Amino acid sequence: SQQGEEDPQALSIQEGENATMNCSYKTSINNLQWYRQNSGRGLVHLILIRSNEREKHSGRLRVTLDTSKKSSSLLITASRAADTASYFCATVAGTASKLTFGTGTRLQVTL
């Protein structure tokens, strides 16, 4: 079964607005990663946060991690039409060296 659930399943916002996506997972993790998938394309790694970190930034991306609640959020600030894509969280548990993906959030940014 999928490790994580993401919400919302779909999100539609206007350019310039912020987009927040949430991810919950079930077991203890080593790290959590976020990926973007444009329609018909492969996945692109966005950001990785370790289990002992609470917040991380990369450009317009801000990721938080709450291990007590087994949840993470991805915030995209000042969104652009080019941010339109599906976003997936994925976790690595222990030293398993495999990514277990969430269900994904489809983000639509309109002009």
Place this chain on the structure above:
Amino acid sequence: DTAVSQTPKYLVTQMGNDKSIKCEQNLGHDTMYWYKQDSKKFLKIMFSYNNKELIINETVPNRFSPKSPDKAHLNLHINSLELGDSAVYFCASSQELFYGYTFGSGTRLTVV
């Protein structure tokens, strides 16, 4: 200069046929993976190889057989294709535990 390349990009075949998908990475990564993405966009790991050795096999039917001739290549052979095998198959590679994965652009397999 593509980091992880997989071929073919599209594959349409009839039930019962055997087909292969090839994957190559030029990143020098030690670990390679095959993931399957179904029609609902769920991504699930199938296999993982580290330096040509199988380390993860996630209850995939025996009709699927990965082969890694060297650490830069991981191929996927599928026997006796079934309608349910229709999906997008992604190859990926990674180096260490705290680094992100690099994915190929996917192979869309359609079984008719």
